[in-house]
Protein backbone atom coordinates (compact mmCIF):
# COMPACT_ATOMS: atom_id res chain seq x y z
CA UNK A 1 0.00 0.00 0.00
CA UNK A 2 1.31 3.45 -0.90
CA UNK A 3 1.78 5.83 2.03
CA UNK A 4 -0.30 8.72 0.89
CA UNK A 5 -2.41 11.51 2.35
CA UNK A 6 -4.79 13.78 0.53
CA UNK A 7 -5.10 17.20 2.21
CA UNK A 8 -7.36 20.19 2.02
CA UNK A 9 -5.66 23.23 3.49
CA UNK A 10 -7.28 26.53 4.41
CA UNK A 11 -7.92 28.97 1.60
CA UNK A 12 -6.22 32.36 2.02
CA UNK A 13 -7.86 34.67 4.54
CA UNK A 14 -8.94 38.13 3.34
CA UNK A 15 -7.04 40.84 5.18
CA UNK A 16 -10.09 42.24 7.01
CA UNK A 17 -10.79 38.79 8.56
CA UNK A 18 -7.26 38.39 9.89
CA UNK A 19 -6.56 38.61 13.60
CA UNK A 20 -5.74 42.00 15.01
CA UNK A 21 -2.30 40.61 15.91
CA UNK A 22 -1.53 39.68 12.32
CA UNK A 23 -2.76 42.97 10.93
CA UNK A 24 -0.58 44.80 13.48
CA UNK A 25 2.46 42.66 12.63
CA UNK A 26 1.99 43.06 8.85
CA UNK A 27 1.57 46.83 9.21
CA UNK A 28 4.84 46.97 11.18
CA UNK A 29 6.68 44.79 8.64
CA UNK A 30 5.02 43.01 5.73
CA UNK A 31 8.22 41.05 5.05
CA UNK A 32 9.79 39.94 1.79
CA UNK A 33 7.30 38.48 -0.72
CA UNK A 34 7.15 34.65 -0.90
CA UNK A 35 5.10 33.86 -4.03
CA UNK A 36 3.37 30.51 -4.57
CA UNK A 37 5.29 27.51 -5.86
CA UNK A 38 4.96 27.06 -9.60
CA UNK A 39 6.60 24.06 -11.23
CA UNK A 40 8.84 21.32 -9.83
CA UNK A 41 11.56 21.78 -7.23
CA UNK A 42 13.84 19.49 -5.24
CA UNK A 43 14.99 19.91 -1.66
CA UNK A 44 16.69 18.06 1.17
CA UNK A 45 13.77 18.82 3.45
CA UNK A 46 10.20 19.99 2.70
CA UNK A 47 8.22 21.44 5.59
CA UNK A 48 4.44 21.60 5.26
CA UNK A 49 2.80 24.31 7.39
CA UNK A 50 4.07 27.83 8.10
CA UNK A 51 3.06 28.07 11.76
CA UNK A 52 5.39 27.87 14.76
CA UNK A 53 6.00 24.10 14.34
CA UNK A 54 7.14 24.42 10.74
CA UNK A 55 9.02 27.69 11.24
CA UNK A 56 10.86 26.64 14.43
CA UNK A 57 11.82 23.37 12.72
CA UNK A 58 13.26 25.34 9.79
CA UNK A 59 15.09 27.63 12.22
CA UNK A 60 16.70 24.87 14.31
CA UNK A 61 17.49 22.82 11.21
CA UNK A 62 19.36 25.65 9.50
CA UNK A 63 21.18 26.48 12.73
CA UNK A 64 22.35 22.87 13.08
CA UNK A 65 23.08 22.36 9.37
CA UNK A 66 23.39 25.67 7.48
CA UNK A 67 23.96 23.79 4.21
CA UNK A 68 20.59 21.98 4.33
CA UNK A 69 18.32 22.89 1.42
CA UNK A 70 14.93 23.53 3.04
CA UNK A 71 11.62 24.54 1.47
CA UNK A 72 8.51 25.48 3.43
CA UNK A 73 5.01 25.30 1.95
CA UNK A 74 2.14 27.28 3.45
CA UNK A 75 -1.43 27.39 2.11
CA UNK A 76 -2.07 30.90 3.41
CA UNK A 77 0.74 33.18 4.66
CA UNK A 78 3.12 32.23 7.48
CA UNK A 79 1.29 33.00 10.72
CA UNK A 80 -2.09 33.11 8.91
CA UNK A 81 -3.20 30.12 11.03
CA UNK A 82 -3.41 29.84 14.81
CA UNK A 83 0.26 30.86 15.20
CA UNK A 84 -0.78 34.39 14.26
CA UNK A 85 -4.11 34.34 16.06
CA UNK A 86 -3.50 32.91 19.55
CA UNK A 87 -3.56 34.54 22.97
CA UNK A 88 0.23 34.85 23.08
CA UNK A 89 0.61 33.01 26.41
CA UNK A 90 4.03 31.38 26.36
CA UNK A 91 4.94 28.77 28.94
CA UNK A 92 6.37 25.27 29.15
CA UNK A 93 4.77 21.94 29.98
CA UNK A 94 5.14 21.89 33.79
CA UNK A 95 1.39 22.44 34.20
CA UNK A 96 0.88 18.97 32.76
CA UNK A 97 3.34 17.38 35.20
CA UNK A 98 0.87 14.84 36.69
CA UNK A 99 -0.10 13.46 33.29
CA UNK A 100 3.55 13.51 32.14
CA UNK A 101 4.45 11.42 35.21
CA UNK A 102 1.61 8.99 34.43
CA UNK A 103 2.82 8.65 30.84
CA UNK A 104 6.62 8.77 31.22
CA UNK A 105 7.48 8.35 34.91
CA UNK A 106 8.99 11.07 37.10
CA UNK A 107 12.38 11.19 35.37
CA UNK A 108 10.80 11.46 31.90
CA UNK A 109 8.34 14.10 33.10
CA UNK A 110 11.13 16.21 34.62
CA UNK A 111 13.15 16.02 31.39
CA UNK A 112 10.14 17.18 29.36
CA UNK A 113 9.35 19.97 31.86
CA UNK A 114 12.94 21.23 31.87
CA UNK A 115 13.34 21.07 28.08
CA UNK A 116 10.08 22.99 27.59
CA UNK A 117 11.16 25.66 30.08
CA UNK A 118 14.56 26.10 28.41
CA UNK A 119 12.78 26.44 25.05
CA UNK A 120 10.93 29.56 26.28
CA UNK A 121 14.25 31.08 27.42
CA UNK A 122 15.71 30.26 24.02
CA UNK A 123 12.85 32.00 22.18
CA UNK A 124 13.39 35.14 24.25
CA UNK A 125 17.09 35.01 23.50
CA UNK A 126 16.70 34.44 19.73
CA UNK A 127 14.47 37.49 19.25
CA UNK A 128 16.48 39.71 21.59
CA UNK A 129 19.70 38.92 19.70
CA UNK A 130 17.95 39.51 16.34
CA UNK A 131 16.50 42.82 17.65
CA UNK A 132 13.00 41.73 16.60
CA UNK A 133 10.36 43.08 18.98
CA UNK A 134 7.80 40.36 19.69
CA UNK A 135 6.48 42.16 22.82
CA UNK A 136 8.05 39.45 24.98
CA UNK A 137 7.07 40.18 28.57
CA UNK A 138 7.81 37.76 31.38
CA UNK A 139 5.20 38.92 33.88
CA UNK A 140 3.95 35.47 34.87
CA UNK A 141 0.76 33.56 34.20
CA UNK A 142 -1.87 34.06 36.90
CA UNK A 143 -4.63 31.44 37.22
CA UNK A 144 -7.53 32.72 39.32
CA UNK A 145 -10.40 30.96 41.00
CA UNK A 146 -13.71 32.49 39.95
CA UNK A 147 -16.00 30.65 42.39
CA UNK A 148 -15.87 28.49 45.53
CA UNK A 149 -15.94 25.25 43.49
CA UNK A 150 -12.78 26.25 41.66
CA UNK A 151 -10.93 26.95 44.95
CA UNK A 152 -10.34 23.19 45.12
CA UNK A 153 -8.03 23.48 42.12
CA UNK A 154 -5.69 25.60 44.25
CA UNK A 155 -5.34 22.70 46.69
CA UNK A 156 -4.37 20.51 43.75
CA UNK A 157 -1.62 22.98 42.86
CA UNK A 158 -0.46 22.89 46.51
CA UNK A 159 -0.20 19.08 46.26
CA UNK A 160 1.54 19.35 42.88
CA UNK A 161 4.25 21.57 44.38
CA UNK A 162 5.23 18.91 46.88
CA UNK A 163 5.61 16.20 44.23
CA UNK A 164 8.98 14.64 43.63
CA UNK A 165 10.77 16.38 40.76
CA UNK A 166 8.48 19.42 40.51
CA UNK A 167 10.54 22.66 40.55
CA UNK A 168 10.33 24.67 43.78
CA UNK A 169 9.09 28.22 43.35
CA UNK A 170 7.58 27.75 39.90
CA UNK A 171 4.07 28.32 41.25
CA UNK A 172 3.29 30.93 43.90
CA UNK A 173 -0.04 30.66 45.71
CA UNK A 174 -1.72 34.06 46.02
CA UNK A 175 -4.50 35.00 48.44
CA UNK A 176 -7.55 36.91 47.15
CA UNK A 177 -6.09 40.30 48.24
CA UNK A 178 -2.78 39.40 46.56
CA UNK A 179 -4.66 38.59 43.35
CA UNK A 180 -6.53 41.90 43.66
CA UNK A 181 -3.19 43.71 43.96
CA UNK A 182 -2.40 42.46 40.45
CA UNK A 183 -5.89 42.76 38.95
CA UNK A 184 -9.20 43.69 40.61
CA UNK A 185 -12.37 41.92 39.48
CA UNK A 186 -15.59 41.17 41.41
CA UNK A 187 -15.24 37.59 40.15
CA UNK A 188 -11.65 36.91 41.27
CA UNK A 189 -10.77 34.99 44.44
CA UNK A 190 -7.42 33.38 45.29
CA UNK A 191 -5.01 32.31 42.57
CA UNK A 192 -1.73 30.79 41.49
CA UNK A 193 1.09 32.62 39.71
CA UNK A 194 3.24 30.59 37.32
CA UNK A 195 6.36 32.72 37.57
CA UNK A 196 8.10 31.68 34.34
CA UNK A 197 5.08 32.49 32.10
CA UNK A 198 5.46 35.17 29.44
CA UNK A 199 3.26 36.87 26.88
CA UNK A 200 4.20 37.74 23.31
CA UNK A 201 2.57 39.35 20.29
CA UNK A 202 1.91 35.99 18.60
CA UNK A 203 1.88 37.15 14.98
CA UNK A 204 5.08 39.17 15.45
CA UNK A 205 6.63 35.92 16.69
CA UNK A 206 5.46 34.01 13.60
CA UNK A 207 6.41 36.74 11.14
CA UNK A 208 9.70 37.35 12.95
CA UNK A 209 10.55 33.66 12.59
CA UNK A 210 9.65 33.85 8.91
CA UNK A 211 12.13 36.73 8.49
CA UNK A 212 14.84 34.83 10.38
CA UNK A 213 14.52 31.62 8.35
CA UNK A 214 14.38 33.55 5.06
CA UNK A 215 17.68 35.14 6.07
CA UNK A 216 19.05 31.67 6.76
CA UNK A 217 18.22 30.63 3.19
CA UNK A 218 14.94 28.72 3.61
CA UNK A 219 12.77 28.95 0.48
CA UNK A 220 9.21 29.78 1.57
CA UNK A 221 6.23 29.37 -0.74
CA UNK A 222 3.08 31.03 0.58
CA UNK A 223 -0.36 30.70 -1.03
CA UNK A 224 0.68 27.10 -1.73
CA UNK A 225 -1.85 24.55 -0.46
CA UNK A 226 -0.49 21.01 -0.42
CA UNK A 227 -3.00 18.61 -1.97
CA UNK A 228 -1.15 15.29 -1.71
CA UNK A 229 1.83 13.91 0.21
CA UNK A 230 3.21 10.58 -0.93
CA UNK A 231 5.89 8.64 0.92
CA UNK A 232 8.91 6.95 -0.71
CA UNK A 233 12.68 7.25 -0.88
CA UNK A 234 11.89 10.71 -2.18
CA UNK A 235 8.78 12.20 -0.60
CA UNK A 236 6.50 13.65 -3.28
CA UNK A 237 4.47 16.71 -2.33
CA UNK A 238 1.90 17.91 -4.84
CA UNK A 239 0.70 21.49 -4.48
CA UNK A 240 -1.96 23.47 -6.35
CA UNK A 241 0.63 24.79 -8.83
CA UNK A 242 3.67 22.57 -8.49
CA UNK A 243 5.48 19.66 -6.92
CA UNK A 244 8.34 19.10 -4.48
CA UNK A 245 10.56 16.02 -4.31
CA UNK A 246 12.41 15.91 -0.99
CA UNK A 247 14.58 13.43 0.90
CA UNK A 248 12.59 14.17 4.04
CA UNK A 249 9.38 15.95 4.96
CA UNK A 250 8.11 17.56 8.16
CA UNK A 251 4.40 18.00 8.84
CA UNK A 252 3.48 20.96 11.06
CA UNK A 253 -0.23 20.89 10.31
CA UNK A 254 -1.85 21.43 13.71
CA UNK A 255 -5.59 20.58 13.61
CA UNK A 256 -5.38 19.90 9.85
CA UNK A 257 -3.26 16.81 10.76
CA UNK A 258 -6.37 14.74 11.29
CA UNK A 259 -6.77 14.48 7.51
CA UNK A 260 -3.80 12.09 7.52
CA UNK A 261 -5.20 8.57 7.95
CA UNK A 262 -2.78 7.70 10.81
CA UNK A 263 -3.97 10.65 12.89
CA UNK A 264 -7.71 10.60 12.17
CA UNK A 265 -8.37 9.34 15.69
CA UNK A 266 -5.43 11.09 17.39
CA UNK A 267 -6.58 14.69 16.94
CA UNK A 268 -9.96 16.37 17.34
CA UNK A 269 -10.14 19.85 15.77
CA UNK A 270 -11.79 22.30 18.14
CA UNK A 271 -12.09 26.08 18.05
CA UNK A 272 -10.92 28.84 20.33
CA UNK A 273 -12.05 32.46 20.03
CA UNK A 274 -10.87 35.88 21.16
CA UNK A 275 -12.49 39.32 21.50
CA UNK A 276 -10.23 42.37 21.71
CA UNK A 277 -11.35 45.63 23.29
CA UNK A 278 -10.52 49.13 22.18
CA UNK A 279 -7.63 50.73 24.10
CA UNK A 280 -8.54 51.93 27.60
CA UNK A 281 -5.28 52.16 29.59
CA UNK A 282 -6.93 54.35 32.25
CA UNK A 283 -9.46 51.56 33.03
CA UNK A 284 -6.63 49.04 33.42
CA UNK A 285 -5.00 51.50 35.83
CA UNK A 286 -8.22 51.67 37.86
CA UNK A 287 -8.30 47.85 38.04
CA UNK A 288 -4.62 47.75 38.96
CA UNK A 289 -3.87 45.45 36.01
CA UNK A 290 -0.72 47.20 34.85
CA UNK A 291 1.87 44.45 35.38
CA UNK A 292 1.21 42.66 32.08
CA UNK A 293 0.30 39.29 33.65
CA UNK A 294 -1.48 36.76 31.47
CA UNK A 295 -4.58 35.59 33.35
CA UNK A 296 -6.59 32.38 33.10
CA UNK A 297 -9.23 30.62 35.17
CA UNK A 298 -9.66 27.02 36.37
CA UNK A 299 -12.50 26.09 34.04
CA UNK A 300 -11.96 23.03 31.86
CA UNK A 301 -13.18 25.38 29.10
CA UNK A 302 -10.56 27.89 30.15
CA UNK A 303 -10.88 31.66 29.77
CA UNK A 304 -7.58 33.39 29.02
CA UNK A 305 -6.98 37.12 28.99
CA UNK A 306 -4.11 39.53 28.68
CA UNK A 307 -3.41 43.16 28.01
CA UNK A 308 -1.61 44.92 25.16
CA UNK A 309 0.93 47.76 25.44
CA UNK A 310 -1.73 50.27 24.27
CA UNK A 311 -4.17 49.25 27.02
CA UNK A 312 -6.54 46.72 25.44
CA UNK A 313 -7.81 43.44 26.85
CA UNK A 314 -7.70 40.31 24.66
CA UNK A 315 -10.23 37.92 26.18
CA UNK A 316 -10.47 34.35 24.89
CA UNK A 317 -12.12 31.01 25.52
CA UNK A 318 -10.18 27.81 24.99
CA UNK A 319 -13.19 25.81 23.95
CA UNK A 320 -15.57 26.49 21.12
CA UNK A 321 -17.08 23.94 18.78
CA UNK A 322 -15.49 20.69 17.66
CA UNK A 323 -15.78 19.02 14.26
CA UNK A 324 -14.59 16.12 12.14
CA UNK A 325 -12.30 18.49 10.30
CA UNK A 326 -11.33 22.13 10.46
CA UNK A 327 -14.25 24.28 9.29
CA UNK A 328 -14.90 27.98 8.72
CA UNK A 329 -16.90 28.37 11.93
CA UNK A 330 -13.75 27.58 13.89
CA UNK A 331 -12.23 30.85 12.66
CA UNK A 332 -15.35 32.98 13.02
CA UNK A 333 -18.25 32.16 15.35
CA UNK A 334 -20.44 35.15 16.37
CA UNK A 335 -22.15 33.15 19.15
CA UNK A 336 -18.77 32.87 20.89
CA UNK A 337 -18.07 36.58 20.59
CA UNK A 338 -21.34 37.35 22.39
CA UNK A 339 -20.52 34.93 25.20
CA UNK A 340 -17.01 36.30 25.57
CA UNK A 341 -18.12 39.92 25.58
CA UNK A 342 -20.72 39.15 28.28
CA UNK A 343 -18.11 37.41 30.47
CA UNK A 344 -15.57 40.18 29.90
CA UNK A 345 -18.11 42.77 31.08
CA UNK A 346 -19.12 40.65 34.10
CA UNK A 347 -15.51 40.28 35.17
CA UNK A 348 -14.52 43.87 34.39
CA UNK A 349 -17.55 46.20 34.71
CA UNK A 350 -15.23 49.14 34.06
CA UNK A 351 -14.90 47.93 30.45
CA UNK A 352 -18.67 47.87 29.75
CA UNK A 353 -18.60 51.05 27.69
CA UNK A 354 -15.19 50.52 26.10
CA UNK A 355 -16.28 48.60 23.00
CA UNK A 356 -14.85 45.68 21.06
CA UNK A 357 -12.40 46.44 18.26
CA UNK A 358 -11.73 42.98 16.76
CA UNK A 359 -12.87 39.35 17.02
CA UNK A 360 -11.47 36.15 15.56
CA UNK A 361 -10.93 32.46 16.19
CA UNK A 362 -8.97 29.46 15.03
CA UNK A 363 -8.70 25.69 15.27
CA UNK A 364 -6.70 23.83 17.91
CA UNK A 365 -5.42 20.24 17.75
CA UNK A 366 -6.89 18.46 20.76
CA UNK A 367 -4.96 15.31 21.69
CA UNK A 368 -6.02 12.72 24.22
CA UNK A 369 -3.47 13.66 26.88
CA UNK A 370 -3.09 17.42 26.42
CA UNK A 371 0.55 16.63 25.61
CA UNK A 372 2.17 17.08 22.16
CA UNK A 373 3.66 14.09 20.40
CA UNK A 374 6.28 13.66 17.69
CA UNK A 375 7.64 10.90 15.51
CA UNK A 376 8.64 9.63 12.09
CA UNK A 377 6.50 7.52 9.75
CA UNK A 378 6.22 6.09 6.24
CA UNK A 379 9.67 4.50 6.20
CA UNK A 380 11.09 7.06 8.63
CA UNK A 381 11.58 10.12 6.39
CA UNK A 382 8.27 11.87 7.12
CA UNK A 383 8.28 13.51 10.56
CA UNK A 384 5.34 14.98 12.45
CA UNK A 385 4.48 16.99 15.55
CA UNK A 386 0.98 17.72 16.86
CA UNK A 387 -1.35 17.53 19.87
CA UNK A 388 -0.43 20.91 21.40
CA UNK A 389 -4.11 21.15 22.43
CA UNK A 390 -4.24 24.92 22.30
CA UNK A 391 -0.97 25.40 24.17
CA UNK A 392 1.74 25.40 21.51
CA UNK A 393 3.32 28.87 21.73
CA UNK A 394 6.10 27.70 24.08
CA UNK A 395 6.11 23.94 23.29
CA UNK A 396 6.44 24.52 19.50
CA UNK A 397 9.94 25.92 20.15
CA UNK A 398 10.83 22.55 21.67
CA UNK A 399 8.85 20.84 18.89
CA UNK A 400 11.12 22.49 16.32
CA UNK A 401 14.20 21.27 18.21
CA UNK A 402 12.79 17.73 18.29
CA UNK A 403 11.80 17.69 14.61
CA UNK A 404 15.14 19.14 13.53
CA UNK A 405 16.96 16.36 15.44
CA UNK A 406 14.70 13.74 13.84
CA UNK A 407 15.46 15.09 10.35
CA UNK A 408 19.20 15.09 11.06
CA UNK A 409 19.01 11.59 12.54
CA UNK A 410 20.61 12.80 15.74
CA UNK A 411 20.39 10.86 18.98
CA UNK A 412 20.37 13.80 21.36
CA UNK A 413 18.55 15.40 24.30
CA UNK A 414 15.62 16.30 22.00
CA UNK A 415 15.10 13.15 19.95
CA UNK A 416 15.41 11.06 23.12
CA UNK A 417 12.58 12.85 24.94
CA UNK A 418 9.66 10.53 25.66
CA UNK A 419 7.36 12.81 23.62
CA UNK A 420 9.00 11.19 20.57
CA UNK A 421 7.50 7.98 19.26
CA UNK A 422 4.82 8.02 21.92
CA UNK A 423 1.44 6.94 20.59
CA UNK A 424 -1.17 9.19 22.04
CA UNK A 425 -4.33 7.37 23.12
CA UNK A 426 -6.76 7.16 20.23
CA UNK A 427 -10.24 8.63 20.29
CA UNK A 428 -13.21 6.37 19.47
CA UNK A 429 -14.08 5.80 15.79
CA UNK A 430 -16.66 7.85 13.89
CA UNK A 431 -19.52 8.54 14.26
CA UNK A 432 -19.02 8.04 18.02
CA UNK A 433 -16.11 10.50 18.02
CA UNK A 434 -17.98 13.51 16.58
CA UNK A 435 -21.19 12.87 18.49
CA UNK A 436 -19.36 12.10 21.75
CA UNK A 437 -17.06 15.14 21.40
CA UNK A 438 -20.02 17.45 20.80
CA UNK A 439 -22.12 16.11 23.69
CA UNK A 440 -19.33 16.00 26.28
CA UNK A 441 -18.12 19.47 25.26
CA UNK A 442 -21.59 20.87 25.83
CA UNK A 443 -21.78 19.10 29.22
CA UNK A 444 -18.34 20.42 30.24
CA UNK A 445 -19.28 23.94 29.17
CA UNK A 446 -22.60 23.95 31.04
CA UNK A 447 -20.97 22.50 34.15
CA UNK A 448 -18.27 25.18 34.04
CA UNK A 449 -20.94 27.89 33.61
CA UNK A 450 -22.93 26.58 36.59
CA UNK A 451 -19.84 26.37 38.80
CA UNK A 452 -18.68 29.84 37.77
CA UNK A 453 -22.12 31.21 38.69
CA UNK A 454 -21.76 29.58 42.13
CA UNK A 455 -24.44 26.94 41.43
CA UNK A 456 -24.03 23.22 41.57
CA UNK A 457 -24.17 21.67 38.13
CA UNK A 458 -26.85 19.39 36.71
CA UNK A 459 -25.84 15.89 37.97
CA UNK A 460 -26.36 14.23 34.57
CA UNK A 461 -24.28 16.87 32.81
CA UNK A 462 -21.60 16.68 35.52
CA UNK A 463 -21.44 12.94 35.04
CA UNK A 464 -21.06 13.44 31.27
CA UNK A 465 -18.40 16.11 31.84
CA UNK A 466 -16.38 13.56 33.82
CA UNK A 467 -16.70 10.79 31.21
CA UNK A 468 -13.56 11.60 29.16
CA UNK A 469 -11.36 11.28 32.29
CA UNK A 470 -13.07 8.04 33.27
CA UNK A 471 -12.00 6.66 29.88
CA UNK A 472 -8.38 7.79 30.30
CA UNK A 473 -8.43 11.11 28.40
CA UNK A 474 -6.88 14.18 30.03
CA UNK A 475 -9.93 16.28 29.08
CA UNK A 476 -13.02 17.57 30.85
CA UNK A 477 -13.59 17.52 34.61
Ligand SMILES: Cc1cc2nc3c(=O)[nH]c(=O)nc-3n(C[C@H](O)[C@H](O)[C@H](O)COP(=O)(O)OP(=O)(O)OC[C@H]3O[C@@H](n4cnc5c(N)ncnc54)[C@H](O)[C@@H]3O)c2cc1C
Nearest residue numbers: 009051052053075081083086087089226254362391392393
Ligand atom coordinates in the same frame (compact mmCIF):
# COMPACT_ATOMS: atom_id res chain seq x y z
C1 LIG B 1 -7.69 31.55 19.36
C2 LIG B 1 -6.50 30.72 19.81
C3 LIG B 1 -5.84 31.07 20.97
C4 LIG B 1 -4.73 30.34 21.40
N1 LIG B 1 -4.03 30.79 22.49
C5 LIG B 1 -2.88 30.17 22.84
C6 LIG B 1 -2.07 30.70 23.87
O1 LIG B 1 -2.34 31.76 24.43
N2 LIG B 1 -0.96 30.01 24.22
C7 LIG B 1 -0.59 28.86 23.59
O2 LIG B 1 0.42 28.26 23.97
N3 LIG B 1 -1.31 28.38 22.55
C8 LIG B 1 -2.42 29.02 22.15
N4 LIG B 1 -3.13 28.56 21.07
C9 LIG B 1 -2.61 27.40 20.31
C10 LIG B 1 -1.41 27.79 19.44
O3 LIG B 1 -1.77 28.85 18.62
C11 LIG B 1 -1.00 26.56 18.63
O4 LIG B 1 -0.71 25.49 19.51
C12 LIG B 1 0.22 26.82 17.74
O5 LIG B 1 0.07 27.98 17.00
C13 LIG B 1 0.42 25.61 16.84
O6 LIG B 1 1.38 25.92 15.85
P1 LIG B 1 1.46 25.01 14.55
O7 LIG B 1 2.57 25.52 13.72
O8 LIG B 1 1.52 23.60 14.98
O9 LIG B 1 0.08 25.21 13.86
P2 LIG B 1 -0.51 26.42 12.93
O10 LIG B 1 -0.12 27.74 13.39
O11 LIG B 1 -1.95 26.12 12.77
O12 LIG B 1 0.22 26.16 11.55
C14 LIG B 1 -0.21 25.13 10.67
C15 LIG B 1 -0.21 25.74 9.29
O13 LIG B 1 -0.47 24.73 8.33
C16 LIG B 1 -1.13 25.34 7.25
N5 LIG B 1 -1.78 24.30 6.45
C17 LIG B 1 -2.83 23.50 6.80
N6 LIG B 1 -3.12 22.65 5.81
C18 LIG B 1 -2.24 22.91 4.81
C19 LIG B 1 -2.03 22.35 3.52
N7 LIG B 1 -2.79 21.36 3.04
N8 LIG B 1 -1.04 22.86 2.76
C20 LIG B 1 -0.24 23.84 3.21
N9 LIG B 1 -0.40 24.42 4.43
C21 LIG B 1 -1.38 23.94 5.21
C22 LIG B 1 -2.11 26.30 7.92
O14 LIG B 1 -2.49 27.34 7.05
C23 LIG B 1 -1.29 26.80 9.10
O15 LIG B 1 -0.66 28.04 8.84
C24 LIG B 1 -4.29 29.22 20.64
C25 LIG B 1 -4.96 28.86 19.49
C26 LIG B 1 -6.06 29.59 19.07
C27 LIG B 1 -6.78 29.20 17.81
